[in-house]
Amino acid sequence: MQNIIIGQYVPGQSFIHKLDPRAKLLTAFLFVIIVFLANNWLTYALLGAFTLIAVFVSRLPLRYIYNGLKPILLVIILTFLLHVFLTKEGPLLFDFGFLEVYEGGVKQGVFISLRLLFLIMITSLLTLTTTPIDITVGIESLLGPMKKIGLPVHEFALMMSIALRFIPTLLEETEKIMKAQSARGAQFSSGPIKERLKSIVPLLVPLFVSAFKRAEDLAMAMEARGYRGGEGRTSIRLLKWSGKDTTLFIILLMLSVGLLLLRS
Amino acid sequence: MDITVKELEHSYNRGTPFERNALKNINLSIPSGTFQTIIGHTGSGKSTLIQHLNGLLKPSAGSIQIGDFLIRAGEKEKRLKALRKHVGIVFQYPEHQLFEETIEKDIIFGPLNFGVPLEEAKQRAAKLIHQVGLDESYLERSPFDLSGGQMRRVAIAGVLAMKPSILILDEPTAGLDPRGRREIMGLFYRLHQEEGLTTILVTHSMEDAAHYSDNIVIMEKGGIALQGNAEHIFADSDALKALSLDVPETVQFIHRLEERFDRKLPHSVFSLDAAVDAALTILQKEEKS
Numbered sequence: 343m344q345n346i347i348i349g350q351y352v353p354g355q356s357f358i359h360k361l362d363p364r365a366k367l368l369t370a371f372l373f374v375i376i377v378f379l380a381n382n383w384l385t386y387a388l389l390g391a392f393t394l395i396a397v398f399v400s401r402l403p404l405r406y407i408y409n410g411l412k413p414i415l416l417v418i419i420l421t422f423l424l425h426v427f428l429t430k431e432g433p434l435l436f437d438f439g440f441l442e443v444y445e446g447g448v449k450q451g452v453f454i455s456l457r458l459l460f461l462i463m464i465t466s467l468l469t470l471t472t473t474p475i476d477i478t479v480g481i482e483s484l485l486g487p488m489k490k491i492g493l494p495v496h497e498f499a500l501m502m503s504i505a506l507r508f509i510p511t512l513l514e515e516t517e518k519i520m521k522a523q524s525a526r527g528a529q530f531s532s533g534p535i536k537e538r539l540k541s542i543v544p545l546l547v548p549l550f551v552s553a554f555k556r557a558e559d560l561a562m563a564m565e566a567r568g569y570r571g572g573e574g575r576t577s578i579r580l581l582k583w584s585g586k587d588t589t590l591f592i593i594l595l596m597l598s599v600g601l602l603l604l605r606s
Numbered sequence: 607m608d609i610t611v612k613e614l615e616h617s618y619n620r621g622t623p624f625e626r627n628a629l630k631n632i633n634l635s636i637p638s639g640t641f642q643t644i645i646g647h648t649g650s651g652k653s654t655l656i657q658h659l660n661g662l663l664k665p666s667a668g669s670i671q672i673g674d675f676l677i678r679a680g681e682k683e684k685r686l687k688a689l690r691k692h693v694g695i696v697f698q699y700p701e702h703q704l705f706e707e708t709i710e711k712d713i714i715f716g717p718l719n720f721g722v723p724l725e726e727a728k729q730r731a732a733k734l735i736h737q738v739g740l741d742e743s744y745l746e747r748s749p750f751d752l753s754g755g756q757m758r759r760v761a762i763a764g765v766l767a768m769k770p771s772i773l774i775l776d777e778p779t780a781g782l783d784p785r786g787r788r789e790i791m792g793l794f795y796r797l798h799q800e801e802g803l804t805t806i807l808v809t810h811s812m813e814d815a816a817h818y819s820d821n822i823v824i825m826e827k828g829g830i831a832l833q834g835n836a837e838h839i840f841a842d843s844d845a846l847k848a849l850s851l852d853v854p855e856t857v858q859f860i861h862r863l864e865e866r867f868d869r870k871l872p873h874s875v876f877s878l879d880a881a882v883d884a885a886l887t888i889l890q891k892e893e894k895s
Binding site: 518525526528544545548551 | 657687695700703704705716
C-alpha cells in the first residue's frame with residue numbers, strides 16, 4: 343500500500359524542487375519526444391547522463407526512484423526479452439536450437455528498455471519533486487490558451503486536483519476498511535484466486551460508498567462557499583518563471599541538438 | 607486471556623522522510639475479564655496501540671502476549687486468524703465496514719469467516735439484533751437504508767457475532783446522540799459483566815472512563831503518562847490538568863463540595879447517583895450540626 347508514489351511528493355529544497363512547475367511539465371513532455379531521437383550507444387549515453395544528473399540534482403533518496411520503477415520492472419524485462427528473442431539482425435550470438443539470439447536483438451532490447459527506464463525516471467522525478475497542486479496549476483496555465491476554443495480547462499484542472507488530492511485519502515480509507523474486515527476474519531492476501539477475488543467485495547463496497555459520500559459532501563461544501571466555475575477566478579498560487587527555468591530549457595535544447603548531431 | 611505488552615514500540619513509514627514514532631516503550635498488562643480504558647489526545651497513539659492487540663499492526667520492537675499467542679517484533683505469528691477470532695475490534699465509525707446486501711449477511715460475515723456453521727451464525731444474528739436495540743424485521747433489509755446510528759448498531763452486532771473473548775472498542779460512541787451513547791455503552795458493559803469479556807475502551811469521555819473502568823491508562827505522545835485504577839487517576843487532578851485533561855464532572859463536583867464544607871469524601875464516587883447521595887449526606891450532616 344505504501345509503495346505507490348503517484349502524487350507522493352517528497353519535500354526538498356533542490357534545484358529541481360524549486361523549478362517552475364510549467365518548466366518541469368514542458369521538460370517532461372519534450373523529454374518524451376526527444377527520447378525517440380536516440381538510436382545508438384552514444385545518444386543513449388547522453389540521455390542516460392541527463393537522467394542520472396537530474397536524479398542526482400534532485401537529491402531524492404534513490405529508493406524512491408526505485409520504488410517508482412518497481413511496478414514496471416516486469417514490463418521492461420518482458421520488452422527486453424521479446425526483443426532479444428524476436429529481432430533477427432546482425433551476427434548470431436547464441437543458438438539454443440529452438441531459440442536464436444542475434445546481436446541486433448540484444449542491442450534493440452537494451453535500447454528499448456533504457457528508453458522506458460529513462461521515461462519513467464524523468465516522469466517520476468516530476469511527480470516526486472512537485473506538489474500535485476503545483477502540477478495542476480502548471481497544467482491549467484499551460485492549457486490556458488485552449489480556453490479560447492471552448493475547452494473547459496479550469497474544470498479539467500479542478501478534476502485533476504481533486505483526484506490527486508483524494509488518492510492518499512482513499513488509500514488511507516482502503517487500509518482502514520481492510521483492517522476492519524481483517525479483524526472480522528477476512529483474508530486478502532492468501533488463498534486461491536477465486537477466494538481472493540471474492541474477498542475484494544467487502545473492501546470495494548464500503549470504499550465506493552464512502553467515495554460517493556465524499557464526492558457529494560465536497561460538492562455541497564463547494565457550492566455552499568459559492569463556487570461557480572473558473573470564470574473570473576484567480577489562483578492563490580502565482581507561477582513565476584525565473585532564470586532557473588530558462589537554464590533548464592537551454593540544457594534541454596543542448597541535449598536535443600546533441601542528440602540530433604550524434605544520432606546515426 | 608491475559609494481555610501483556612512489553613516494551614512495545616511502533617513507527618510508521620519506517621525508513622522514509624515521513625517516519626514517525628507512534629509508540630515508544632509501552633508496558634501494559636490487562637488481566638483477563640477486566641475493563642481497561644485508554645485515554646489520550648488525538649495522535650497520542652491509542653489507536654495504534656489497540657491495533658497491535660490482534661496483529662493488524664506489527665511491533666517495531668517489543669512483544670505482545672495474548673493468552674498463548676505471542677507477537678514479537680520481526681517474527682511472524684502464524685496463527686493470526688485464530689488470534690483475531692478471540693479479539694474483536696469495534697473500530698472508530700464501524701458503520702464504514704458494512705458491505706453486504708442484507709443486515710443479516712453482514713452480521714454473519716465474521717462468524718462464517720471463523721468457521722461457525724451458517725445456522726448458528728444466523729441464530730447469533732437474530733439474538734444480537736435485539737441486543738443492539740433493533741428487531742428481526744431489520745435482518746432482511748439493506749444496511750445502507752439505515753440511519754447513521756442504526757448502521758453503527760448493526761456494525762457492532764457484526765463484531766459481537768464473532769463472540770470474542772477480548773472486545774476492543776475504539777471510541778464506539780463518537781458522533782452518537784446522548785441516548786444512543788448510554789444505550790451502546792450500557793450494552794457493552796452488560797456484555798462485559800455477563801460474559802466475562804475483557805474489554806478495552808478507547809475514549810475521550812472522562813465520565814465513561816470513571817464509570818466503567820477497572821483500570822485506566824493515559825497516553826501522551828506515544829507513551830504511557832499515567833496508569834492505575836479510576837480512584838488513583840482521578841485523585842490527582844493536577845497531574846491530569848498538566849496533560850490538559852479534565853476530571854469527570856462528578857469528581858469535580860465532589861472536590862468543590864469538599865472545599866465548600868471542608869470535609870473529606872470518598873473519592874471513588876463516579877456515578878451521578880453516588881454523587882447525589884454523597885451530597886445529600888453532607889447536607890444532612892450540615893443541618894444537624
